[in-house]
Amino acid sequence: MERRQFLKATAAASFWLASAPAFLGAEAAGKKYRTALLGTGWWGMNILGEAMASGQCEVVALCDVDRRLLEPAAQKVQQLTGAQPKLFKDYRELLAGVKPEIVIVGTPDHWHPLMTIDAVRAGAHVYVEKPVGHTIREGRAMVKAARETGKVVQVGTHRRVSPHNVSGREFILSGKVGKIGFIRSFVHYGGGPEKPRRNVEPPPELDWDLWCGPAPKRPYNGDPKNPWSGGIHPRGFRNYLDYANGTLGDWGVHWMDQILWIMGAITGELWPRKVYSTGGRPVKGKPVLTETEQTTDAPDHQIATFEFENFTATWEHRQFAGNNAEKGENVGCYFYGTNGTFHMGWKNGWVFYPADSRAEPVRQAPQLHPPDDQNIKELWADFLDAIKTGRRPVSDIEEVHRSTNMSLLGMLSLKLGRSVVWDGRKEECVGDPEANRLLQREYRPGWQYPA
The missing domain is CATH 3.40.50.720 (NAD(P)-binding Rossmann-like Domain)
Structure with missing residues (x-):
């Protein structure tokens, strides 16, 4: 588009x-x-x-x-x-x-x-x-x-369509934040070291082979008597890279989408031109996958940098230490402009902090629905x-495909251990056959990767 x-x-x-x-x-x-x-x-x-x-x-x-x-x-x-x-x-x-x-x-x-x-x-x-x-x-x-x-x-x-996100976007597009040169997006939740879960036979009510479908078939590690007890299924899958892409692939898509939705209307840029990411599992520990037990394998913290022509955006998350040392929420985007800093948040709405410290912050409360806000x-x-x-x-689908691509490129760079140059029009990494091989993956026998 x-x-x-x-x-x-x-x-x-x-x-x-x-x-x-x-x-x-x-x-x-x-x-x-x-x-x-x-x-x-x-x-x-x-x-x-x-x-x-x-x-x-x-x-x-x-x-x-x-x-x-x-x-x-x-x-x-x-x-x-x-x-x-x-x-x-x-x-x-x-x-x-x-x-x-x-x-x-x-x-x-x-x-x-x-x-x-x-x-x-x-x-x-x-x-x-x-x-x-x-x-x-x-x-x-x-x-x-x-x-x-x-x-x-x-x-x-x-x-x-969240009312405060819509009004926040309008506030930014009005020019009140000034020229935006940097955006910091983040999700910080507490956590700690991870112990391996025991692999067990899936319960008779669950077709585990079909659950895995086109993805690799890992051993099942939930509680057969309680579907909400943890393990890969039903909620834990996001931190197993065979089935999802960690916090950046989950939470990050929301905030990558906000960045493109807002900045695309200002600069016309709909994809980054260069991406670099790093991170690891120093707190959760090295991933484990054996015949008897396993852990998650997504990073417990990650930083990604997205270079655009007219601004730079970053992503950061961690699953330890919480976010009690910083003001504001533990999720969202900070848009840093020449007139001040705008925080697009979640449960507390948005806040604009003027560069003039004598001026009062401008706030907009959220209008969210239960359950889950x-x-x-x-x-x-x-x-x-x-x-x-x-x-x-x-x-x-096309707009959010581009937003998802930002998260997936961050994960691709993390796996490669280096930066990638992205041609968003062709949707390929420039002059980088190794990176381009990671733009898709093999499906399990019996399933056909879509053309």
Whole structure:
């Protein structure tokens, strides 16, 4: 997307958000979309909850490889709507048998590309959780499939519609922060050393081979009696690099997206030209993977630098020491401008600290929804409106593919141990065959990497 198109699209999104309360408060009327959820865990059910609350979606099917999650989800849908959705273990059977009009992909990261591509090719619009995928070329294949089929693909970067993020972006675009030369994004949570978990046989309710799918099949290390007890599945997968990309691939996508969403409208730059990252596991310890036990293998801290033509951005995270020594939140972005410092945060909204120390800070409180302090409601409403009108959604697959690429390039540089030069138009590392080999990965036998 060229800069003129980008500015036009973001202006349209801002106009819609200005009128969002009236739309969201309207009586549900007209068509109800046949809706299916793939991945019935915690976050998938958060999304489905907003789909049901919209009054415009009929839940016709649920899919999960773990019956311990699937069956309670079906019970909840029945309690809330009276519907009895069909239940599936294999999403391909769901797409063929039910033919939904909307598919929600709420699975672990390594499943996002295949499910999204297969769903749009089966005739469905898709709401897929971030990050777009596990590798960069998967994301490009998702964009290609969306454009070829003409289907709406909304990505779950709900901060694009969070009221304080929208007003904060408008504040920055107004010029009140001045010329921005540096952006620092970060997520800091406490933690400590990690002890290996014992590998065990997966519970009979879980198809572990299908859970791993196209990704490498590691031993199962959860508690067979308690699906929420830890290990890889269901929530721990983000720190196992076979299935996700650590904190930068999880939290980082939200803040990389904020950087491109805001600075792209100012400078026209939609990707970095050079990326370098370093980090490790000095606190958690070296990764362990044996026949009997394993640990996570994502870095417990990481720093990445993204060089743009007109500014520099950095990412940092750590999973130890918390963030009690710094003011503000433990997540967000600091935009450093000639007129002051702007903190785009989460639970405390945003704050602008003027360069003139005599001036009072400017603050905007957040407007977040339970559970989990999010704005899925607004993003789902935008998704439905995009389907009805045929426009691109505010978190369109192509834009968030570029945001995901920033995180994935940071992880790529970390694995290489050196910087990479990025051609965002061609989506390849310049003159670097070793780096380009990491833009995709081999799938397990029986699964085809998307073209």
